[in-house]
Every structure is written in C-alpha cells, then in structure tokens.
Amino acid sequence: MANFETVEVSTDLLIVGGGFSACGAATEASYWAKKNGLKVVMVDKAALDRSGAVAMGLSAINQYVGVKDGENTVEDYIRYVRQDLMGVSREDLVYNIARHVDSTVHLFEKWGLKIWKDEEGKYVHEGRWQIMINGESYKIIIAEAAKNALAEAGGELYERVFIVDPLMDGNRCVGAVGFSTRENKFYVFKAKAVVVGMGGAVHVFRPRSVGEGFGRSWYPPFNSGSSAYFTIRAGAEMTCQEVRFIPVRFKDAYGPVGAWFLLFKSRAISAEGGDYMVERVDELQNWAPYGLAKPIPANLRNYLGMLDVDAGLGPLYMETDEAIQKIAHEFKDDPKAFKRKMKELESEAWEDFLDMTISQAILWASLNVKPEEKHSEIAACEPYFIGSHSGASGAWVSGPEDMDTPYKWGYANMTTADGLFAVGDGSGASSHKFSSGSHTEGRIAGKAAIKYILEKGQEPTVDMARVEALKKEILTPMDLMVENKGKMTDPEINTAYIMPRQFLHRLQKIMDEYAGGVTAAFKTSKALLERGLELMSLLKEDAGKQAARDLHELTRAWENTQRMWIAESHIRSMLFREETRWPGYYFRADTPKMDDENWLCFVNCRWDPGTGEWEMMKKDIWNIPGV
Ligand code: SFD
Numbered sequence: 001m002a003n004f005e006t007v008e009v010s011t012d013l014l015i016v017g018g019g020f021s022a023c024g025a026a027t028e029a030s031y032w033a034k035k036n037g038l039k040v041v042m043v044d045k046a047a048l049d050r051s052g053a054v055a056m057g058l059s060a061i062n063q064y065v066g067v068k069d070g071e072n073t074v075e076d077y078i079r080y081v082r083q084d085l086m087g088v089s090r091e092d093l094v095y096n097i098a099r100h101v102d103s104t105v106h107l108f109e110k111w112g113l114k115i116w117k118d119e120e121g122k123y124v125h126e127g128r129w130q131i132m133i134n135g136e137s138y139k140i141i142i143a144e145a146a147k148n149a150l151a152e153a154g155g156e157l158y159e160r161v162f163i164v165d166p167l168m169d170g171n172r173c174v175g176a177v178g179f180s181t182r183e184n185k186f187y188v189f190k191a192k193a194v195v196v197g198m199g200g201a202v203h204v205f206r207p208r209s210v211g212e213g214f215g216r217s218w219y220p221p222f223n224s225g226s227s228a229y230f231t232i233r234a235g236a237e238m239t240c241q242e243v244r245f246i247p248v249r250f251k252d253a254y255g256p257v258g259a260w261f262l263l264f265k266s267r268a269i270s271a272e273g274g275d276y277m278v279e280r281v282d283e284l285q286n287w288a289p290y291g292l293a294k295p296i297p298a299n300l301r302n303y304l305g306m307l308d309v310d311a312g313l314g315p316l317y318m319e320t321d322e323a324i325q326k327i328a329h330e331f332k333d334d335p336k337a338f339k340r341k342m343k344e345l346e347s348e349a350w351e352d353f354l355d356m357t358i359s360q361a362i363l364w365a366s367l368n369v370k371p372e373e374k375h376s377e378i379a380a381c382e383p384y385f386i387g388s389h390s391g392a393s394g395a396w397v398s399g400p401e402d403m404d405t406p407y408k409w410g411y412a413n414m415t416t417a418d419g420l421f422a423v424g425d426g427s428g429a430s431s432h433k434f435s436s437g438s439h440t441e442g443r444i445a446g447k448a449a450i451k452y453i454l455e456k457g458q459e460p461t462v463d464m465a466r467v468e469a470l471k472k473e474i475l476t477p478m479d480l481m482v483e484n485k486g487k488m489t490d491p492e493i494n495t496a497y498i499m500p501r502q503f504l505h506r507l508q509k510i511m512d513e514y515a516g517g518v519t520a521a522f523k524t525s526k527a528l529l530e531r532g533l534e535l536m537s538l539l540k541e542d543a544g545k546q547a548a549r550d551l552h553e554l555t556r557a558w559e560n561t562q563r564m565w566i567a568e569s570h571i572r573s574m575l576f577r578e579e580t581r582w583p584g585y586y587f588r589a590d591t592p593k594m595d596d597e598n599w600l601c602f603v604n605c606r607w608d609p610g611t612g613e614w615e616m617m618k619k620d621i622w623n624i625p626g627v
C-alpha cells in the first residue's frame, strides 16, 4: 500500500466542507461550543477563502425576504418555492430558513459586505427576493467570520483535505476519513456529530464545453457530489435525487442572467426575433396550476426556450442592447444625462460578470460584444445537482424542532442517520436557499448539532479495522499505478487500470445519452434509463480500477466515484417517477405529462450499506396549513 502517514483528529463536532453552508455551521456552532466547552473541527478540500460555488464572488444575494421593511412575509417565500418547484418542496425547511435569512444578510453586512443602497438607504433589489451586492470578495468575508469564530472557540480548520467516506457505528455517524491533497497523509476524524456541507455536483453529465473548453461549467468544477456520496454511503435517506438544475446562461462562459431578466428587464428571443415567453404562452396551460401563476417556474421558462430550439429557431439571444436602450430612453431629451446613464448601465453589465463569472467578461471581450449595441447568445447548460438553487436533490432531513411538521425524527437538519446533519446543497427539497439561505441553514444545523452532542453525544466508537480497510481502498489508485505502469509502453493506456479522465468521459457519456443530457435534448425514457443503469453497473466495476500518478489524480479518481453514486441515484429516481413534472430540467418522453394524482409527492431513496440494495419510496407532501 502507498506509504501515507495516518493522522487522527478527535473532536466533538466535525464540519465537512467549507462553503456557504459549512461557514454558517462553523460560525454558529463555535458560539455554542465555546459556551459549553466543546471542540469544533472544520475540513475543506480547498482553501476556505475561495472554495466552493462562491469562489469567484457573486453579484447578488438571491434570498432576502425583507420582513423588517414589510416587503414580504415568510409565507410569501414558502409559496414562491412551492410554485417554482412545481409543488414539491419541504415547506417546514423552507420556512425555517426564510424566517432567519434576513438576520444572516444583516450579519454579512456587519462583517463588511457591500450591499447596494438607494438614495433612501434601502437595499437595491434585483428582483423581489434578490438584492445587489459588490460581491467579488463575498466568500472571503464569510470565510473570515467562520475562521474568527472557530479560533475564538479553540476550534481547528483543516484545508486541502479531501473527505471521502463517513465512519459509522451502526446507524450513528462517528466521523469521516479523507486524504491531504498536498501531502501523503491519510486523515481519520472522530466526532460525536458531523455536519455535511460539501456542495452539489458538476461534470456528472457531459458538459457543453468540451475540447479546449473542457472543465468550464456554470457550477464550480470543485464540487463533485461529495455531500450526496457521504450521506448515501452513511445509509441516510435521500430525496428529490431526480431534480437536477439546468440554468439558462450566456453561452459558453456561463455568465449569469438574473440581473438581465430582473434588473434590466431584458427579453430573450429566438433567432427569428420571437419572444418565446409570449409566443408559447399556451403551452403553460399544460402545466397548470404552476404554469399559470407568477413567477413562471424556472424549468418552464427553460422549456419554452427549448421548444424554440427543438423547432429549429435557435440560437436564442438575450436582448441586452434593447434592454439598455430602453432604460436609458428616459433620458433621451438630455444628451449629457443620456450618455451618463448609458455609461453607468454599461459598467453595471460588465460588473455583473466581473463579480462572479470573469470568463464571461473575457469571452465578451474576445467576441467583440458591446452589450449596449449587440445581443448575446444564451443557452441551457448541462444538468447540475444543486439543492440550494432551483434544483432540489439532497439528504432527507428532520424539520424544525418548534414546528408541528410531519417530518420530524430528531434535531433540525439531522438526516435519518444519527448525529449526521446535512446543509446547503447537501440537504434536499428546500430549494431557493442560495448563498444567504445556505449560510442560514448551516447556522440552524450547527446549533442543532451542538444540542445533539450535549443531549445525546457519545464518545465515538470507531472500528479501526474498518478505517484500515478504507485507507487501503482509498489509496488503491496509487497502488494500481505503481504495480502496473511498467507493463505497457504508454502510462495512460493499460489493461490493468483506467485513468480518471477516461473514467469521467465514460460516466458523462452514459449520463448524456441515456439520462437526458444536452445531446439527448434533455429527454429520456424508461427504456433509456434502464439501459443507462445496465451500463452504469459495468462502469461501477471499473471504479475501483482507476489509477493515480499523484495526489492530484487520486483526488480526481475519488471525485469520479462520488459523481458515479449521485448519477446512479439520479437515474433510479427518474425511473421511479413515472411522469414529467419538470420539463425544462428533464422530459420523460414515455410519460410526457404531469400526473398530480400519483406523483405529487417526494421521491426518496436509500442505499442500504448492509445489503448494497437501493430502496425507492414515495413520501407525502405536507403544505403548511393556511399558506
Ligand atoms: O444567481 C469538500 N448561487 C447564488 N446565490 C446567491 O445568493 N446569489 C447569486 O448570485 C448566486 N448565483 C450563483 C450561485 C451558485 C453558482 C454555482 C453560480 C452562481 C455560478 C448559489 C450559492 O452559491 C449556493 O447556494 C451556495 O454556495 C451553496 O452553499 P454550499 O455550502 O452548499 O456549497 P458551496 O458554497 O459550493 O461549498 C461547498 C464546499 O465543500 C467543499 N468540498 N470539502 C472536503 N471534502 C470534499 N470531498 C469536498 N467537496 C467539496 C468545497 O471546497 C466548498 O468549500 S446565480 O448566478 O445563480
């Protein structure tokens, strides 16, 4: 076996991941841990300052309810999420986040985040729930607060440690194992409770950007489904694993559209100039009641554009020039003011990208795009797993303790495995949390996990033979390389192993062609999914044959395995749900209609660590009375 030193770390609370939700958990848990003399350890695969989805920054905070200004109520937000997810949401979880999210945003501002204000000192809204920020350094600010809180409570932060598997004692989670991405070290974390906040998943499907653009995606390339893999392998129940997210973005560099649609009130059109949101309005009848209420769910907005593309009316364009001219038109009688307004709008347009998707600004520059003069191409991205945005996949977690919800078996945000909590993209059916809501959910879970430790915490019993077996399995890719590389002339072509990159291409091809990726125009069917599962079972046989030359490739290999598991749960869930509920995310061609009678429910699944079998189940949807 490769010679890796084993490092053991003992703690009360372990937080795996270092993004928005994990930083929320660390900030809040540290406060309660300090009061109670407990230790908190946080582990991130990258450097906290720039890890996760917000690495490059963001240009808006997408969840701000604005209760103090009387703008909206928490109930309004519950209705918004229900509507956007075609009726499928855990309203107790949405409620819990929505009632606390404003205070999180106020904390962000206190910590130094610049939120745009109007002349009256009120937040500038992009849309009803979205507020504009100068967010290039958003992640640094949130990470600094988490680091400070940890340090004040005597906690520890481990950066550049890639978490692979949970450590279990029966149904109780007692820690995690992983390896350093910089040194030959294998880490064993022992804990009384674990919070999982390792984000969602990208590159499960073949991306649009291939060849020289490979790796480019809307979702950050560093998130590989570690949260889902961790909770699935712990034997925890998962929900909404069929609900992927497909954003529409500026094509090829994945620049955001929210500011264009909401702030600039831009239209999207086909190559022939038709506005698909207007011309295809009749289609929305088929998806009532959701298709007929406002705002039209994100998947249906996607779907109307996709119908244009299917009809050969592509490319689609964002009418940036028209939108900018329309806003500036107000100043048409004053040439100086008009010029000033045009400059201001132009700089806001560029800043929107520079704050969060720098490559889109570079692409615009290289394509000679002047947004005030010329429209820009948009397209539906490849599918992603991001339960905190407009997707919903993730672990099935317990509801708030002070609420009379039918989904309650433990502490807030605890999965069905004892002592294992999930947050952000790691927890399911509570979409539209975004950055602020994910942080809020982390705070909720961090506090609940400390309460769990105080009331039920036990010294972790860790089976060291199991740890040794995991170490051997996790380091296998390095051993395979050393043992076999001399057998062939090309180190990348070998009958004894495959390279992580080759494995990734196989996974992506299966998902793309059989599970409704870009090539299949987001369509699939029972027959395709069943064939996809067959191919997946063969792929699974080869997962343990990935080889690694170094720590970089070892990370890539385990990222792939994690992706493969989320992929399997996705195919199984789409196969189980015999209807089409989210056209625009995926379309089951053999069951093309929404079927409320049989499928207005959650689809949950669980992998049994004892038998290795998957169980699929329906769970009822509970609407908060009166909302
Ligand atoms: O609008 C391991 N999001 C937006 N939210 C907003 O509020 N405003 C916006 O403007 C947003 N836009 C946006 C957004 C997301 C993305 C991808 C883009 C644009 C391009 C959503 C939020 O970013 C999102 O909701 C939160 O970040 C979710 O938080 P969380 O904690 O669930 O995920 P994370 O922040 O990505 O962090 C993941 C962490 O896990 C680490 N990690 N650590 C150890 N071991 C492993 N194996 C690990 N695997 C991953 C990561 O390093 C990271 O620290 S808009 O354009 O849509």
Ligand code: AMP
Residues within 6 Å of the ligand: 062, 127, 130, 247, 248, 256, 257, 258, 259, 261, 262, 295, 298, 301, 390
């Ligand atoms: P996006 O850039 O698409 O992630 O959008 C940012 C925010 O605006 C999210 O909260 C979206 O749900 C919302 N949004 C984007 N486009 C629209 C639209 N056309 N109508 C309503 N909400 C939108």
